Amino acid sequence: MMTNHKDRSRTVNIDIQKDLFGANENAAKLNADIFKKHDIVAIDIMGSVGTGKTQLIESLCEHLQDKYRILMLAGDLATTIDADRVASHGVDTLQINTGTACHLDARMVRVALQKVNLADYQVVFIENVGNLICPAGYSLGVDKKVVVVSITEGPYMIRKHPLTIKHADIVIINKIDLTNVLEFDIDALEADIREVDATIPVFRVSSKTGEGIDKLIEALNL
């Protein structure tokens, strides 16, 4: 039937909401105590696949590994690709394969930390599982939660993930080296971040070229 239905389109809304986060909080507090006891600065790095989380950690390690003893925890469904990349810089790594779980939780992190002697480390970078939805509400007991967004993710990604921004301490806009090529409006993206949180620190970074890494390191108190 050849008809045009433009005259009668409509949109219906259905809300389905759950709270899955409460049970994780006590385990996160335990982790925070453990980090504090060992005088460790722990950073949780969240972001979708392909936003450059691993490259960012590699860049941070390059800048910091002569100053601090660093441990990297990598959360991934099945592979060791990210941990291997960071390990190639001579940084100790712990790989947490989550199977089908789309985020790390505080218990997974504690189980992982029991495999090492924490007295050996001063900084722990935790690369969360690659997506921006699940990790948002799960505290790991870290000092700072960093969200990495990439300008390759399109213009709507902040508006679609307000919760993730609300739970974060720092937002990194990554891959700024591609700004011209993608004709991307970074100011509009930053305005979306400001809509959710007017005061959260936002850093424009290229983990590829290293642009902006120094200022980020200052903000991490490292």
Added chain:
Amino acid sequence: MMTNHKDRSRTVNIDIQKDLFGANENAAKLNADIFKKHDIVAIDIMGSVGTGKTQLIESLCEHLQDKYRILMLAGDLATTIDADRVASHGVDTLQINTGTACHLDARMVRVALQKVNLADYQVVFIENVGNLICPAGYSLGVDKKVVVVSITEGPYMIRKHPLTIKHADIVIINKIDLTNVLEFDIDALEADIREVDATIPVFRVSSKTGEGIDKLIEALNL
């Protein structure tokens, strides 16, 4: 302490696996029966945020809306951005806001379908929540599960999501208009797909320019 630790780096593996999918299967079978009863072709479109799922559906609707009566179901955490975009083409839409849930499930889809008269439609496009982890194991009762990957997601995204490919019927490599600009090796990405599933149909598409859409439509039997 200024020391270099490259000599003693190591990687430890921890596996944490769960199966969350069984309970969804019966609901999916019910949906399949409902679609069959109304002679509806239903397509589940999965992919990370920013891979161009919505733009792909817009392109498909432009090509198909004079031939078929189309309904679009949009899964999103909180916004109606995607449904609004498709609705602007005169296509009926149902928005499912999942709150914190990182995927649609069969029950959510059935609840949504009860809001419309299914006799009005011949094709249902379901845009799943934007990430490639959670939706993988949740059948919705559709005819075909389509995974959209984008060359902006970096080279590792297939190797990190083998399960998603295993559960899919068709893989779309999107944003091929950016291949040269990003110096991306599409053949290597397709080889990764072939490692997981040697025979799955793979289509190289630009939802922006429309390149490759015709062949995709053929593969969807539309």
